Amino acid sequence: MKLSKLALIAAVACGINASNLMDVRANEINLVSCFESSCDCGEPVCGCEPVCCEPTCDDNACCEPECGCEVACGGDTCCDSGCDSAAGCGILGGLGDCGDCGADPCSLFGDVGHGITVGGWAQLGYHTAALPLFNSRPDELQLHQGWLYAEKAIDTSCGFDIGGRIDYVYGTDGPDTQAFGIDNDHWDNGWDNGGDYGHALPQAYVEMGYGDLSVKMGHFFTIIGWEVVGAPDNFFYSHAYTMYNSEPFTHTGALATYNVSDDISVWGGYTTGWDSGFEDNGDSFLGGASLGLTDDITMIYATTFGRFNERQGSAEGAESGYMHSLIFDVAVSDNLQYVFQSDVLDSEYADGTTARSTFGINQYLMYTLNDCTAVGARFEWYDANEGIYNSDNDIYALTTGINYKPHSNVMLRPELRWDWVDGDSTGILENDDDNQFSFGMDSIFLF
Known part of the structure; x- marks a missing residue:
């Protein structure tokens, strides 16, 4: 957006x-x-x-x-x-063997003391056609993410521990990662720089834990969905319509995690709406569970419901509703992974009219050839019934791509993507075409 x-x-x-x-x-x-x-x-x-x-x-x-x-x-x-x-000793400590694509990445900063680690990455990308997603600036080499983080991960194996994390990002993905739930320039909203570039602080939280229970408080990424904002944790360069339009990116509030067993984890907490900083933009529940159904199949259910957005100054008033993401992660073999995801979003304004009604199915198939190379495909059907783009659109996207690591700190992700629309394509694809073929490639440098 x-x-x-x-x-x-x-x-x-x-x-x-x-x-x-x-x-x-x-x-x-x-x-x-x-x-x-x-x-x-x-x-x-x-x-x-x-x-x-x-x-x-x-x-x-x-x-x-x-x-x-x-x-x-x-x-x-x-x-x-x-x-x-x-591995992980830092550049100043020596590069050692970390250049091998199967090894752990080298670290520029690493452990800076007291259990605090500092790191980040830079993502540079180019794509031939515009998408109404993060990849909205075609035919130009761009810095998507210049990312820096500091984290103290908690370790509750010996009792109580406290930690936290803060993330900073600059690039063309910055404005999409800001707390834009309320467009009032609070928190990082409005930290734009030269049009499409901008800054964001997508995470700033403290975390406390004891044994199998931990609680995160502050501003943090959502637990909903398979794809995430951080580039290194996605297989593909481009994103799914479902992730961008029907899922929150960040929350502000408190979220508890309880590891019931090695195969079961549950989440539950309170958030002040979607994609907002430290201010009242809603009242919603965020929670779910991860269940290891078998040694090879994991089911993840995550949901949020309540008041999502206050929409101050709008005639419709606040947006309230329900959405969930249901994911099945299947290890078909040692090298082949299949992921099925289904998202449902149904919300309405205070006056009773429909705000957003969407349904999406994403399927991923990824095959690891060796330590340096993997290939994959993603097929998405996104049913935008109301509130997203034009009413009652069926949008399809087929993406094929390669992950290649010439070095443990470098990843190249070329991809081919075909999008087509059954319905009114106005404002969805470039030039309002009903179908579109594009090539994209990015490079991620970890440090």
């Missing part, structure tokens, strides 16, 4: 998501050595990383040094140049 514009590409370095290492000085229980002084490689103390032996890292061959051993040993440098061969 927003347009995008080209600006200068930010410089990037390799790396993402270094391992979250527990600072052994953060808790009294961690002040003891991970192993006995004899370096017999016994069981580590709860919460203490078995990163090296004491007093030196090379006393016993069975103790492999890793990045962070300077904390456990009390030395100033990693023993035996352990950081040079450990």
Whole structure:
């Protein structure tokens, strides 16, 4: 629902998501050595990383040094140049073997201390035809996402823990990721820069947990749907109509997660509407469950219902309703994955008229050829009955693509896409055509 514009590409370095290492000085229980002084490689103390032996890292061959051993040993440098061969040690610690496409990515920042990790990525893309989605600026190389995050992931294996995360993004995807639920320039809404480029803070939350229960409070991404805003976590460069038009991107509120067992997790919480900052834009429930039906099949149900948008100043008033996403994730074989998703959205204004009525089915088939290459296809049927584009449209999209990793920090995603509309195509495809063929490709650089 927003347009995008080209600006200068930010410089990037390799790396993402270094391992979250527990600072052994953060808790009294961690002040003891991970192993006995004899370096017999016994069981580590709860919460203490078995990163090296004491007093030196090379006393016993069975103790492999890793990045962070300077904390456990009390030395100033990693023993035996352990950081040079450990993924996630950071560029300054040495690249090591992380360039291999099957290895973990290198990290520019990694663990900056106290369990906090810093990372990000840059996504550059080009596509030949406009779509009413994130890819709305054709025939131009653009910076979609210049992304930076800082996170302290919680670890409740030894009791209570507290953490959080903040994300920042700049690029042509920035305006689409802002808190545009209320168009009043609050929070990050209105942080536009040169037309289609803009900034956003899509996440800023704290998280607390104890045992199998955790609670997230603040501004965070939705749990609804298969596709997400962050480019590295999607198989395809382009997005589905369902994701863009019928699902929230972000929420502000509180969300609890309880891991009932290894196969069952449930969510439940309260949010102030859809895609809004820290202000009243609704009252809605957000929740669902993930169920491991078999070793190869997982079912995910996520829903939100209540008051979605206040729509201040509009004649219709607030929008209230119900939507859900039902997903079946099937491991057909070791290399073949099939995903079926069905979304339903039904909402109305305060005056009783229909606000949005949509139904969508997305199907994904992805095959991993090797550590560096995977191929996939996505087919979508999006039934926009009312409130999205023109009333009573059936929109179809077939996308085929490749994921290729020439380096552990670089991903290339070329794709071919065919869209066609059964109904009034005005405002849906470029030039209001009823069908459209396009090529797109992006590059993601992790750091």
